[in-house]
Amino acid sequence: MLLAAWSSGDQSALNKMMPLVYAELHRIARRAWSQHPHSNTLQPTALINEAYLKLANAENASFQDRCHFFAVASKAMRQILVNHAKSRLSVKRGGEMANVSLDDVQPAVHQEAAQIVALHEALEALQAVDPRKSTVVEMRYFGGLSIEETAEAMGVSVATVNRDWRLARSWLIREMNRRSS
Amino acid sequence: MNPPPAWEEVERLYHQALELPVCERKVLLAGVSPALREEVESLLEADSNAGLLAAPPTHLAADLLDGQPGGLAAGQRVANYQVESLISIGGMGEVYLARDAQGRPVALKILRRHLIVNAQAVDRFETEARAASALCHPNIVTVYESGKSPAGLFIAMEWIDGSTFRAIMAAGQVEIAQALDWGGQAAQALSAAHTAGILHRDMKPENIMLRKDGVVKILDFGLARYGGAVGPEANSMGASGTITGTLSGTLLYMPPEILRGETATSASDVFSLGAFLYELTAGQHPFAGETPLDVFEAIECRPVAPIGSLRTGVPQEVDRLILRMLDRHPSGRPSAQEVSEVLAVAQASA
Numbered sequence A: 001m002l003l004a005a006w007s008s009g010d011q012s013a014l015n016k017m018m019p020l021v022y023a024e025l026h027r028i029a030r031r032a033w034s035q036h037p038h039s040n041t042l043q044p045t046a047l048i049n050e051a052y053l054k055l056a057n058a059e060n061a062s063f064q065d066r067c068h069f070f071a072v073a074s075k076a077m078r079q080i081l082v083n084h085a086k087s088r089l090s091v092k093r094g095g096e097m098a099n100v101s102l103d104d105v106q107p108a109v110h111q112e113a114a115q116i117v118a119l120h121e122a123l124e125a126l127q128a129v130d131p132r133k134s135t136v137v138e139m140r141y142f143g144g145l146s147i148e149e150t151a152e153a154m155g156v157s158v159a160t161v162n163r164d165w166r167l168a169r170s171w172l173i174r175e176m177n178r179r180s181s
Numbered sequence B: 001m002n003p004p005p006a007w008e009e010v011e012r013l014y015h016q017a018l019e020l021p022v023c024e025r026k027v028l029l030a031g032v033s034p035a036l037r038e039e040v041e042s043l044l045e046a047d048s049n050a051g052l053l054a055a056p057p058t059h060l061a062a063d064l065l066d067g068q069p070g071g072l073a074a075g076q077r078v079a080n081y082q083v084e085s086l087i088s089i090g091g092m093g094e095v096y097l098a099r100d101a102q103g104r105p106v107a108l109k110i111l112r113r114h115l116i117v118n119a120q121a122v123d124r125f126e127t128e129a130r131a132a133s134a135l136c137h138p139n140i141v142t143v144y145e146s147g148k149s150p151a152g153l154f155i156a157m158e159w160i161d162g163s164t165f166r167a168i169m170a171a172g173q174v175e176i177a178q179a180l181d182w183g184g185q186a187a188q189a190l191s192a193a194h195t196a197g198i199l200h201r202d203m204k205p206e207n208i209m210l211r212k213d214g215v216v217k218i219l220d221f222g223l224a225r226y227g228g229a230v231g232p233e234a235n236s237m238g239a240s241g242t243i244t245g246t247l248s249g250t251l252l253y254m255p256p257e258i259l260r261g262e263t264a265t266s267a268s269d270v271f272s273l274g275a276f277l278y279e280l281t282a283g284q285h286p287f288a289g290e291t292p293l294d295v296f297e298a299i300e301c302r303p304v305a306p307i308g309s310l311r312t313g314v315p316q317e318v319d320r321l322i323l324r325m326l327d328r329h330p331s332g333r334p335s336a337q338e339v340s341e342v343l344a345v346a347q348a349s350a
Helices: A002-007 A011-035 A044-055 A063-090 A108-129 A131-142 A147-154 A158-180 B005-018 B022-030 B034-047 B058-065 B119-134 B165-170 B176-195 B234-240 B247-251 B266-282 B292-301 B316-325 B336-349
Strands: B081-090 B093-099 B105-112 B143-149 B152-158 B162-164 B208-211 B216-218
Touching: A063 A108, A063 A131, A063 A147, A063 B058, A108 A131, A108 A158, A108 B058, A131 A147, A131 A158, A147 A158, A158 B005, A158 B034, B005 B022, B005 B034, B022 B034, B081 B105, B105 B119, B119 B143, B119 B152, B162 B165, B165 B208, B165 B266, B176 B216, B176 B266, B176 B336, B247 B292, B266 B316, B266 B336, B316 B336
Parallel strands: none
Antiparallel strands: B081 B093, B093 B105, B105 B152, B143 B152, B162 B208, B208 B216
């Protein structure tokens, strides 16, 4: 299976898997919506877990598979959210033609979208400085993994993830502040 | 690919410093090169406001899950309307140009599904649909229909080919005769709403449009209330983001009694209209300020300069009328009906 191929280091398997993860997340998202129309707290993590169960038969997959899956899925989620944020931000808001006023609501969606795009760019800069820390952030923030899960998935100690996460956050916040000023 | 040694040094000092009390960090960093110290200190500073990555982007995720990033596609149907293009987008929903079955243009306002879970958003949406459809006046936007569709809640309303007064005032000074005409139309609309027992409660240039043929239209009855007096609206403003979002923009038209948390009455609408009329005729806002606090203070206690002191050609009775509309005491303000009458007379003799 694809997952097994990927965990044995086959880069082309990863490339094949990304669109699958992407499509699966979208599909789950649509279904989640129709099943739980009143849930306003659908989180990326829940999606990734569900996608994992779907794509990799969890009972057959090795622990390694699971960890690798989360790494790939976190990357996919980052890509999905950043793309979505960009499409949101590109829609012209208000302006001369506004027939009905929507101006007085500063939508949380737009705030988050702007933040995600800024974070994404700062994360690319961090990647150049310290790739491991950018992976930690990707898994923690975009993948929604806990400190422990991240440590497992990366094969490093919990203490290391803790330290990486803290420094990475400070670094990213500083970077984002510098870019916005 | 290992990080450069300097980065490892930064990392080591950063974690070492975090374990020390703030006062001892300086001692630790005193012994290193200025560049390294600056690097570590700026990271420690960022650490203290690290709330940024604390919460996942749930709104964005929910928006994504909604399945239609960027809104409805052209050609898509919502009830009996066919979507043409997205006009504007905001937290309360989206507005599209659409066509009805006869091919007439309509403005289709849609409250996206993931916002339906927000009771206040629904409340506001339904209020708008109800209030505007209860009113039939040439200067109030006409609501054709409202209801539910798979895309979300929708309101189909009159398409207004024109611009908001925010845009008009931004484009330059308005002629006095025109200001009197437009102000009079807005006052007539407000008077009709008040006669029907409906308060607008959000009168401001963003909510008043001028159609290309010169007809003024009042929009957005999303905060409207029935039956005159209602309680203070701290919750509805906070939840809709009015206060936190564009505080100063909305604040500029808020009467002092509302700022004090008192009950909104028809006189509150008159005050907001007065602030708009002042801006329209004088070319500057009566309560302009650098910060929200300045605006707050101006509304509460700064004397309003007569328009005649800023611009010549404004009839005295109009100047007096607008100053009365801005009276700090609701009881000192004219009714919307009186405003429209005075403006009509002034216009006729201008």
